[in-house]
Structure formats: C-alpha cells, structure tokens
Amino acid sequence: MLFGVTWLDMVLVVLLIVALVKGYHRGLWVVLGTMLGTVAGAIGGFYLIPFVARWVSEPTLRVVVLVVATVLLIWAGQHIGVAVGRRVRLHVNLPALRRADRVLGSVAALAVTVLILGLISLSLNSLGMAPVTKEINRSAVLTVTDRVMPDGSQRFLAESRAAIAGLGVIPEIDTPVKEVADEPEAAPSATLEVPETEDAQVQDSVVRLSGFAEQCAQTQNGTGVVVAKDRILTNAHVVAGVEEPIVETQDRQVFPGRVVHIDPARDLAVVAVDGADLPVARHGADLEDGAAALALGFPAGGPYEATPAQVQARGELLISDIYGREDSTVDIYQLNADIEPGNSGGPLVTEDGTVAGLVFARAPGSSTIGYAIAGDEFERLLEDVENLEVPVQTGECIPGG
Incomplete structure (x- = not known):
C-alpha cells in the first residue's frame, strides 16, 4: 500500500x-x-x-x-x-x-x-x-x-438475492411467550420514540459475520456484538459448520475468527478475533413489557440497520436446539419487530445503548414478531469469555442457513 x-x-x-x-x-x-x-x-x-x-x-x-x-x-x-x-x-x-x-x-x-x-x-x-x-x-x-x-438499494439486492436463492434460514418459534390477541399488522416504524443515543452508543460494537460452510456448500451471514476487545458473541446457527468465520467491523476492518464456544441448545457462540482491539458493548440490562428497543444488525447480510422493536413479553420457553432435536428451557423476549435472516446474533439494546438480549428467531411466516435470548442466559458465559481460547468444532451446518 x-x-x-x-x-x-x-x-x-x-x-x-x-x-x-x-x-x-x-x-x-x-x-x-x-x-x-x-x-x-x-x-x-x-x-x-x-x-x-x-x-x-x-x-x-x-x-x-x-x-x-x-x-x-x-x-x-x-x-x-x-x-x-x-x-x-x-x-x-x-x-x-x-x-x-x-x-x-x-x-x-x-x-x-x-x-x-x-x-x-x-x-x-x-x-x-x-x-x-x-x-x-x-x-x-x-x-x-x-x-x-444508497443503503436502500444495497438492502433490496441483498434481501431479494436471499429470497431467490432460498438463503438465510432463521429459527422459527411456534409457541409464543405470550399469546397476542391480534398480531400487529406492522412492526414499529422508525417513528417509534427511541433516543438517538441508543443506536450511536453501541453501533461500533456491532459486527458483520460471514463464512463458508463446506458441508452445505453455502455462504452464511449474520451479526455479532463485541463483548470483549477480541471476543464476539453471536448465535450458534450463524457459525454452525463454518471453520473460519470472517468478522467485519463498522470501520471496514476485517479479521479471521476462531469459534471458541458453541452452545446449540441456547443458540449461542463466541468468536475470537486475535489481535483485535474493538469497542466493547455494555451489557446486563433488562427490558420490561412494552419497552422500546432496537435490534441492531445486518439484515440479509446487507448494510447495517437499526430495527425498531417493542417488547411484548418475556418468559422461559421450551424450545428446540438449532438442529430441531433436543428441547431446553430458555429465557427469551418476544418482540414486535421485523426480524430477518442476517439479524441473527445482533444485540437487542435498551434506551441507553446497553445490551439486553441477542436476536435469534422469529414467528413462522411473520414479519412482525421476533425473539431475542434474554441477557441472563449469557451473562455467566461473558464473565469468563476472555479465557475462551481453544477452537471448538462448529458441528453440522444448517441447509439454507
């Protein structure tokens, strides 16, 4: 250069x-x-x-x-x-x-x-x-x-390509945390009152993840959030079957990653990025029913987007692992939000920009109901995240993922 x-x-x-x-x-x-x-x-x-x-x-x-x-x-x-x-x-x-x-x-x-x-x-x-x-x-x-x-044109191309090629499978949850009398006709719009600082505080800590899963012969895209200067928290289904995930930051830095933790039951994974010194997101917040929030990520692997969300309910739910095999009880948020493939692994943040959860699923056939893993499910993992060093097997990929 x-x-x-x-x-x-x-x-x-x-x-x-x-x-x-x-x-x-x-x-x-x-x-x-x-x-x-x-x-x-x-x-x-x-x-x-x-x-x-x-x-x-x-x-x-x-x-x-x-x-x-x-x-x-x-x-x-x-x-x-x-x-x-x-x-x-x-x-x-x-x-x-x-x-x-x-x-x-x-x-x-x-x-x-x-x-x-x-x-x-x-x-x-x-x-x-x-x-x-x-x-x-x-x-x-x-x-x-x-x-x-324009971001709009990039987003349109990314979303239409994913739709045509059948890419970007995101887990679906059939049983809601709380039954909604009438499913919202639309997700909250950008007019939802959410302070601008919420997005700005944490945006630099949100990264795009991509990788090639050879077993399924497919490229996988998702989102991650920086939880230590060289550690990224994301979903297990984003990196399943990927040997070396690629981490892209908001300022266009690129790092090869190593998966050092994967939990298919809770759909959590940690990616190590050697030599990185990334801005760390604050975490440990809780959201009440009705609270406004933002789901931050890269829908369809396209440009960064802050998606308005509103908490409908929070509770423990019996859900399958990423392969649809074994069931576990997981504490999750049910959201009124337009969650798309590519949002997976992105943080759900509060009004002051603190991470409260991790986006991971949506309701079947719905563009208005999404789900995020509550922060309590990964707080203990984050206490020791810097000591996770040894690469782990990422398991089977999920066709279409």
Missing part, C-alpha cells in the same frame, strides 16, 4: 479514467444502452453467487468462476446495450446536441462504472473469504462506491 492507495485502487482508478474517456467518445445514448446492459449483467452475477457457492466447493476456484461468469454476463449486456444505443444516436444530428451528448456520456459512463464496482464489491464481500473481504475493505475507491450506493 502506497500513501493509503492499494494495488486494487490503482486498477480501479484506471478503469474509471477509461470509462470517462470512452463515455465521451460514445456519447450519452450509447452509454445509456451500455449502462442498462452492464447493470443487468452485474446484477445477474450478484444473484449467481449462492448458486456458484453450491456448485463449486474449492474457495479459489469459486472466486474465479464467479468473476468469469459475471464478466461474461456484463460483456453480453454491454454489447446488446451498445447496439440499441447506436441506433438511437443516429438520430442526434445537430452539432450542439452532439457536444452535449459527449459530455453527458462521460458523466453517465463514470456513474455506471461506480455502480458496477459497488455491485461487484457487495458480491465478493459476501463470499465469506478473509483475503477477498480484507482487500475489498482496504480499497479507498470501493469505500467511496459503497458510500455512494
């Missing part, structure tokens, strides 16, 4: 300059045609990721296949778009219009290249491979493209 610029940044800057020059020579209409075809190809590559993960088990080959397939899709889309754009450009005859056409072509070409880089970055980042994720997060150019892409 030279002056904070990586080799990847140098390549990307050259690509952006080439796009600017080609956009000027081609003009707006040809660029627009190219843009539509290219974006269609890049989106096709993005949605192809889960299927490539299933078909190709060897990590390096998986990246190669994905990159080649995406390049071919983009190439095909570009050529179709160029053909359409050239036909339209034939009708732009006035000199003044042609000059404007060239300038706008440069701007459009630059914009579409940034969009494509953002899509490719988002795609490769979700593979659960430390070297790839680290290189992407070190890139200054990709950091900018990530910020330029």
